[in-house]
Amino acid sequence: TSTAATSVSISGDIGSQLHGGYYHPLARSWQAERQLTKSMFIYPIFVTDREDDMNLVASLPGQYQLGLGKLVSYLEPLVRKGLRSVMLFGVPMKPGTKDALGSAADDPEGPVIQAIRLIRRRFPQIYICTDVCLCEYTSHGHCGILRDDGSLNNQLSVDRISDVAIAYAKAGAHCVAPSDMNDGRIRSIKLKLIEEGIAHKTTLMSYSAKFSGCLYGPFRDAAGSSPSFGDRKCYQLPPSGRGLARRAIIRDLNEGADVIMVKPAGQYLDIISDAKELGKDLPIAAYQVSGEYSMIHAAAKAGVFDLKAAAFEATESILRAGATIVVSYFTPQFLDWLDN
Ligand code: PBG
């Protein structure tokens, strides 16, 4: 009948009308599976071993290397604005601190352990994550202990890195996040946490899918962690290695990771989405790394776009891909932006 014909053509027209669902800003926000909130952000902090340091890092706009004497006054306004979590990186500046074993990483008087204690005392509401790696502390700048031929000795590296993780957890870190990419480190850290009786109060966040590449440059300026020879291609993943990333994620899930991280973020949204699918029962973190942050700043400065608009687009895309935790140098700004 004519009614049937009409209803088909009308339903075709009706199905083509989408604008009504998102003409209003609130309705647009409903299109997201997850809204960006302050509690999703982890703010990376570079802590030096010189009390009064407050050095702007030229390649990382607005970010500082901070001495312990500057940490509290730096964090105070951020905590007031709703900062919930930090990721600590140690930066040994004193000459003679670095050696082949990265001994300074877990020095009880060193910057990370001292910063953990200070933050626990002064800001008990802050959730403290610690990056666990050796590259800031080794004389050669690699993320582990080397054999004579310059390659990583995986077993020695894992033994050492898991000791460092335990030292941070015992000092009061809520979360240990190994970024070294040695094989088997998650299992080793989890076993030691159990042995020490602190597995129940320590989150183990694995930088599972950490890709090698050019986006870590500003970080290495800030942390003083560039390798003195070679590169990190034998332990960090090749950028095109999606299958390898999936294997690394599955491996770390099976070894006892509580959170899976993907890094960098913006150029690896497919990997974030894979991590979400493979690890559908755990939180997925993404690290918007130094190079991503500095690129956005550089482009904004060149007039390509507005900084805030670009930061939102980048971060919301990371969420859309599947992350619910974002490690970001934009954290202080989002604490302001998310108020409005
Ligand atoms: C240490 C570490 C790095 C980053 C986080 N942890 C640098 C690297 O692997 O060379 C990079 C973070 C960033 O670029 O913001 N292994």
Ligand code: ZN
């Ligand atoms: Zn490292």
